[in-house]
Amino acid sequence: xxxxxxxxxxxxxxxxxxxxxxxxxxxxxxxxxxxxxxxxxxxxxxxxxxxxxxxxxxxxxxxxxxxxxxxxxxxxxxxxxxxxxxxxxxxxxxxxxxxxxxxxxxxxxxxxxxxxxxxxxxxxxxxxxxxxxxxx
Numbered sequence: 001x002x003x004x005x006x007x008x009x010x011x012x013x014x015x016x017x018x019x020x021x022x023x024x025x026x027x028x029x030x031x032x033x034x035x036x037x038x039x040x041x042x043x044x045x046x047x048x049x050x051x052x053x054x055x056x057x058x059x060x061x062x063x064x065x066x067x068x069x070x071x072x073x074x075x076x077x078x079x080x081x082x083x084x085x086x087x088x089x090x091x092x093x094x095x096x097x098x099x100x101x102x103x104x105x106x107x108x109x110x111x112x113x114x115x116x117x118x119x120x121x122x123x124x125x126x127x128x129x130x131x132x133x134x135x136x
Contacts, residue, residue, distance in 0.1 A: 028133065029073065029074075029075060029076055029077030029133065030077050031073070031077045031135060031136055032073050032077055032133035032134060032135060032136060033133075033134050033135075033136050034133070036127045036128060036133070036134035037127060037128045037129075037130065037132065037133055037134065038127040038128065038129055038130060039130070040130070041130050043127070043129050043130070044112045044113060044114075044128075044129030045110065045111070045112070045113070045129055045130070046113065047088050047089075047091055047097050047099075047113050048091070048092055049092075049113075050091050050092075050097050050113040050114055050115040051068060051112065051113070051114045051115070051126055051129070052093075052114075052115045052118040052121045052126065053065060053067070053068045053114060053115070053116055053118060053121050053122075053123040053126055054116055054117055054118040054119040054120065054121050054123075055119055055123075056119045058117075058119070061116030061117060062116065064116055064123045065084075065098060065100075065114045065116050065123070067123040067124065068114065068123035068124070068126055069082045069100060069102070069112070069114075071123070071124055071128075071134050071135045072102065072128055072132045072133070072134065072135075073128075073132065073133040073134065073135050074104035074105050074106060074108070074132065074133070075104065075106065075133075076104075076105055076106065077133070078104070078105040079135075080102050080103060080104055080105075080132065081102070081103045082100045082101060082102045082103070082112070083100065083101050084098060084099070084100050085099045085100060085101050085111070086098070086099060087099075088113065091113070091115050093115060093117070093118075095115045095116075095117040095118075096115075096117075097113050097114065097115055098113070098114050098115075098116065099111050099112070099113050099114075100112045100113075100114065102132070104132075108131065110129070110131060110132070112129060
């Protein structure tokens with residue numbers, strides 16, 4: 001294989017990996033929207049890339065967090081269980097980040113980080129972190 005062919009193969013593999021969602025090998029359960037799962041492995045799983053939600057009424061930020069979490073589904077299409085574990089200091093936007101323990105019906109556990117100070121970010125429209133799905 002010459003250098004030109006090798007370069008084309010690498011470009012093709014790169015293009016395929018960028019166009020394929022991280023969950024491509026996982027069949028989406030009934031009742032979820034597969035296009036609403038993030039392909040960013042850090043989104044929601046990292047304080048540096050929290051899920052951003054909010055409400056025009058600043059007192060309803062905690063409700064926006066729960067509204068978001070209520071839309072998450074596991075690999076069986078079942079709602080997840082969650083509990084708030086506390087605040088984790090300032091995130092990338094300078095807002096306080098909340099952490100939630102999230103558990104699926106099959107026992108998988110995640111910590112999801114949420115920034116509730118984004119009134120422009122409808123909780124129902126924010127994508128699910130990798131490993132989870134959004135209800136339709």
